[in-house]
Amino acid sequence: MLELTDLEGAALADVCRNGPCTSYAIAKNFAESPSEFWTGSAGSVYPLIKRLETRGFLRAAGKADGERARTDYNITANGRAALKHWLLDAQRAADIGFDPLRTRAVYLDLVSASERAKFFEEVQNHFDQYAKREVWPQSVRLQKIHAAVIKARKAWIKVVRLLA
Amino acid sequence: MLELTDLEGAALADVCRNGPCTSYAIAKNFAESPSEFWTGSAGSVYPLIKRLETRGFLRAAGKADGERARTDYNITANGRAALKHWLLDAQRAADIGFDPLRTRAVYLDLVSASERAKFFEEVQNHFDQYAKREVWPQSVRLQKIHAAVIKARKAWIKVVRLLA
DNA sequence: GGATGCATGTAAAATGTTACATGATTTA
């Protein structure tokens, strides 16, 4: 089967773009990504890469002599097929996913107006801090996507604030 | 400790609003919610409610005589405190969470322009179907929130389409 | 009488987190 979880898909896409590369490098990319949804911990990434190798989506590259011990992976033809299947899954992509603010918005009428006001003040501050962080300095394209993420979320916070 | 996961927080908020109610009813609310992030399966909800009871955030209500076997839960004072702590966690609420489209957008340059075009066409169709579904018919407030979710995501899909 | 809904749970499996553990190499 070609089915991949979102973490697997993202990892596979990462190898496709940056490979050959080590599990360590992939984990680092997750850890440094602007999203905090995945930690990119060794405990998640190393077993995940092994799984992808077992399924034939990744292949360990031959190690160069005298080099320090490390395993570099490349994506295989089957891996490319699985990646495409995951990447172009429109049904999954249309899903609204998970948003901690949206989840809370539904219940914010359970607290007082002043508590809500204070809450949104703080959310705004945290988000401003987040928006200031520099991410993906290597790629103009990714910076543009990130700028769009920031802009869209800023507008969204504003809407929820007025609504909730 | 007052720490709650988002699923625990949402479940607790649900009991606070709709209680006394059964685990079954809470699970149903998750299953019927417009977000597909949590399935609201028995395997997740029943143990979760038990955990919240063990921690003293929920209390089983005395069952009425002659009634069919069921356990209704109420939120406790400690439960209210924990709920407030979760609900007003601004740092968590400011987090961008998980979005299957955003995750994919980062890698969409790995496929051709025509594949991208077809993908976005399909995403749009799936989302239009999703937007048509009637949700939360009981509450005007929740319907407003949902309408805002739809509107914001529509705009977001448009932006990603132009950008990716 | 059969289908649907209410109600409660468990078992196996998968996934992911935190924390632990080790050692080589590079940089300040």
Add this chain to the structure above:
DNA sequence: TAAATCATGTAACATTTTACATGCATCC
């Protein structure tokens, strides 16, 4: 030479999903 970074992994734990299992009540 000490700290940081590269690199690989495991162990314990928690959470969640899918699937299974049961039985009562209500509606058509």
